[in-house]
Every structure is written in structure tokens, then in C-alpha cells.
Amino acid sequence: MSEKKEAVRAAKLLIVGGGPGGRVSYITARRFGVEPAVMVLNEEPTVICSLPYGVGRRLIPDGPEATVVDLSREKRLPPNAAKDVVFGSVTTIDAAAKTATVAGPAGETQIAYENLILAPGAVPWLPPAEGILKENGAVSGLMVAVGDRLVDRSFLADGVYVLRGAQDARALDELAARVQKVAVVGTGAVGLEIIEALSDRGVGVVAVEALPHAVSALDADMAAAVERRLRERGVELHLNDAVLSWTPGTLTLRSGELAADAVVFASGVRPRLDLARAMGLKIERGIVVDAAQRTSLPSVWAVGDAAQVADAASGRSVLPLIGTLAMRQAMTAVMDIAGLPAQLPPATLWGVSEIFGLHWGAVGWSEEAARRAGFNVIPLSLPVRSRDPFMPSGKDAVWKVVLSTGEDEGFKPGQILGFQIVSAGDSPVHLAERFVDIVARRETVQDLFGHYFIHSPAHNSVDDPFLALIALAMEKMPRR
Secondary structure, eight states: OOOOOEEEEEEEEEEEEOOHHHHHHHHHHHHTOSSSEEEEEESSBOOOGGHHHHHHHSSOOOOGGBBBOTTTTTTTTTGGGGGEEESSEEEETTTTTTEHHHHHHHEEEEEEEEEEEOOEEEEEEEEEBBBBSSOOOOOHHHHHHHETTTEEEEGGGGEEESSHHHHHHHHHHHTTTTOSOOOOEOSSSHHHHHHHHHTTTOEEEEEEOOOSSOOTTTTTTHHHHHHEEEEEEEEEESSSSEEEEEEEEEETTTEEEOOOOOEESSEEEEEEOOHHHHTTTOSSSSSSSOOTOOOOOOTEEGGGGOOOOOOOTTEEEEOOHHHHHHHHHHHHHHHHHHTTTOOOOOOEEEEEEETEEEEEEEEEHHHHHHTTOOOEEEEEEEEESSSSSTTOOOEEEEEEEEEEOOOTTTTTTTTTTEEEEEEEESOOOHHHHHHHHHHTOOOOOGGGSSSSOOOOTTTTTSSHHHHHHHHHHHHOOOOO
């Protein structure tokens, strides 16, 4: 048996994590001459948000393998990127000495760095239900959070699945080929996409949601259309329910037992904060950073799912958990390291997805979330038709805008705090992007007058929805 050896490397920049934030940190560092840059990966890099579609095969016929990023062929990476990658898990970081220890397949690697970017990402979260863990497992370095503790993913019991990386997607892909019925816990974007993927593969699906309605990013009135679509497609939906235990073949809920060949937990994620805590970084909901992504320790930056940001609309600290935002955080951090002035632009939360042909999107604060936070708000709902009424190809949609009354400190009367859409017609991506800017810039409903509407009969209805929202607001907003 060969003895594992210790290797030593030096880096101008050490990047811990290979998700969107980590990879863009590396790409930007190479472009800006911050070299040598070393990136530590604990699993194969993938396009995470596409993993459910690799399982479903409808959008990605070649399956999950197509979502794996080949470091030697990926066009966005330098052709020699593989030389800068260390596979393994960072076990310790000595911030004072600026050294990190990586445990990998070939042994330990000691890395001395000048600058450090933490991009540890997030791990799947599972409720602490009986039977979801087994007594024995290996040390894979891939973790899940069960309740409030980190557990190696290899300890998941037989029939228990998550979806966060390539290995998870391969396992789900294999599962879909051989089972009849699966329970999916969670109806957020990933949960819905897994439900659709399994349904596309001919698997019967039971969806379990702990909240009173599906899709926590939407309000109940908007989520109702998603629930109808799920039921129309044969999905058995259990709302306001909870998982109590799992034994192979049986999932026990608060409402009773149901038969299932497997259970997939899409019940959210939690930021990976163990290294940051061990280093003594300031942590609240996530790692506390400034507008340049600097942490509370010198020469340490944090990006991605583990880094909290200030919601531009409210000033509250939030964990966005958004890959494309992580990319901007990465560029901000590397530009700061390279001596270029950079700050993350004001941001808010957003999410867009599709389930069985029904599109939905959410930006900023929902009415429910705003009221839980104690904000005084006014909701506006607007039916929108995708084409003029005399065009049979038109589809129905509903917009919802959440406005501040202006009674709370720091908010303007009519300030747009959030936007939601559910549409049977066109993709809402570009509309959601527009409202990300509106919410992040703290614009009011009156400011919508300055957002011009372009009409093209082949693409939309002649009715200007922005003018309609202004008129609705004038009816509902208190006169001063």
C-alpha cells in the first residue's frame, strides 16, 4: 500500500470552492493577472441549476453528464486551468499564517496564499426526521445539513436522495429508470424542477410541502396556479405537512403514511460556514462582507451562497443563494484584489422557473414575507394577456406588485418592494430582470411612468401594464 504524501504549493490567490462564485473568481483572476491562482474543488464542477433537466432528459437529452464542466475543454476557462486545480476538501485554514491544508485522494496539500476567496457554497438541508440517516458511511467530503449539523452525504439512508452535484444527479437519473413512485419534499424552484423531471421519466410523484402553499417565493394567491398545474399533471400534493420518518418503501408524514420507492429532499439549502467559523470570521445569516466582498479578516474575501448581502430595497441582510449574483460577487472581489475599484451593485432576491409549461417569477419581497418582517405594504394584482384579445394565441398571466405605504422608516410611499408573475404564455425572464433593477434602485410605482413599454403585435398586447399599475396604485394608495 503506497503512502500518501504531502505536497506544498504557493498562490497569489487561493479560491476555496468551485461553484459559480469560485469558477468566476478563478477566470477573473487569470484575466486580471492575479497569478498563480489555485482553486480547490471537492467535487466535479457542474452547472448546478441545470441538474434537474439532466435527470428529466427533456431539455438535456444526454443526461446529467452533459452538465459536468470539463476543465480541459470548457470554453470559459483558460485551456490550462487544470494545472491550478486541487481536488479535495480544505480541512484547516490558518488566517494568521496564511496557509490552508487540503485533504485529497493523493494525500494532503499545504497551500501558502497571499489572498483568499471563500466560495464554499451551500449544502442541501434535510429535516431531522427518523430514519433518513444510516449508522455507517464513508468520508466523501460532500456534506448535507440535517437539522443544524453537517453530515457526510454518504450517511444518507437507502432510498434518500438530494440534488446538489454531479453524483447526486447520476443517482437520481439511475433511480428514475427503475422506480414507480417517488416523494419529493419541497416545492421551491429545485423541488418543482425535480418533480417535472421525474414525471417526464414516467415516475409517479408525491410532493410534500411544509408551508401552507407551494413555492415560498410566491404569495398564496399566486402559488394557487402552480398548485393547480401540479394536480392537473397527476402530482399528489401534500401542503402544510411534515416528514416524520422514513423506512424503505414508506414515508411517514404528520398527516399519515404514504408508499414511495424513494424520497428526494429539495427542502432548501444552508450556507457552508464551518471553515469561516473556525477562522473566526464575523458571521450573521452568512459571512459578513462589505461592498467589495471583504470579510472581517484582512486578505480574506467571501462570495456566493455563504456570503450575505444587504437587500437594496430594505437594507436587511439576506442570503441570496443565486448563482449569477455569485458571479458578480466574484468579479467584485478579484477586482478589489487586483487593485481596481469595485463594489457589488445594489441587489435583491430573485427567482424564475417553469413547471409543466407554467412560468413563474419572483423578485424582492412577497406580500407575506413583507408582512412577517413588519412592513406596511399594499399589494396590486394585474391580469395581463400575452397578446391582444382578438389573437387566439394569447395566454393569460397575472402580475403582482408589493408596494410600501411609506409608513416604515427608510421606505418611500409607493416604493416597489417586490414583483411576482405567473404566466401560461411567454418566459418572464426579461421582465423579472427589469424588476430586479426597479426594486434594487428603490423606485416607486410612480417611477414606472419612466419605463417605456414597446408594443409589437407579434410579441405582446397593446395594453401598457406599467400604466395600468400606476392607475391601480392611485386607487389604492392613501392620498397625502
